Amino acid sequence: MTGMSLMRPAVKQCLLSLQRNGTVPLQKQMQLMGQISVRNGGHEKKMLIQPTRFEWTRFKNDLHFYLMLGLAPMVAFITYANIFIGPAQLADIPEGYEPKEWEYYQGPIKRWFAKYVYETPQKEYERTLHFLHEKREERYWNLLDKKVKSLMSDRLDYRGWYWVDVDKSIKDDEKAFEESNTRIAGSR
Known part of the structure; x- marks a missing residue:
């Protein structure tokens, strides 16, 4: 665009010079003829800077x-x-x-x-029954746990939910050793 606007006065100058018997007028002579090539860079209308609407348009x-x-x-x-x-x-x-x-x-x-x-109604019904059964089982075991804890606290008992296997011969030997110690201590 800039090149085209720069070429316009040159083309006019060439056309006018061809009309005047081949003499090429200078830029000053063109100004005297009333054709002035002036570029001031714009007018009062200015481009307003706005935020982009790309995201909104894309959405x-x-x-x-x-x-x-x-x-x-x-x-x-x-x-x-x-x-x-x-x-x-x-x-x-x-x-x-x-x-x-x-x-x-x-x-x-x-x-x-x-x-x-x-889902079929039968399948939904069976799933609901299973869910209710699971909840009932969970409630039963929670109540049993509470009962065990309350009985333990009432009877001053301790947790004994495990079993340790002990060899009977070791227990018999310990018992015999204790009896022999009590006899020795009693004879003194």
Whole structure:
């Protein structure tokens, strides 16, 4: 751009010089003719410095992209399911057929979710029973622990939840040694 604006007066000067029988006027002569090439560097309109909006624009574009990426196929699928498949109709159950739990839902999308995504009610029931059994067992052992501690404090007992195997012959030898010591001490 700067090169083009610098070339403009030179081109005009060349064109004017060709019109005047090939004489090339100097820059001073161009100024006398009324064509002054002055570059003051701008005008009163100045570029305002603003904080960037790049992150906001990028977030907005990504949000729109991913919403449309997921929303457009979902809307198309829901429309297709509701127009072409439609809600389920009540009918008599054939003899000897046991319906699955997901067949009781009316809409095709709810049936699909009940069949492939959600847990069966029997499985949820069994899981709840297991959870309650675990809690009951934990409560039982906590109460038993409290009872043991209270009995130990009442009877001034100590913790004896372990067993140390001792050879009977060693105990018999200790007992015999103590008896012999008591006989010797008693005879004096």
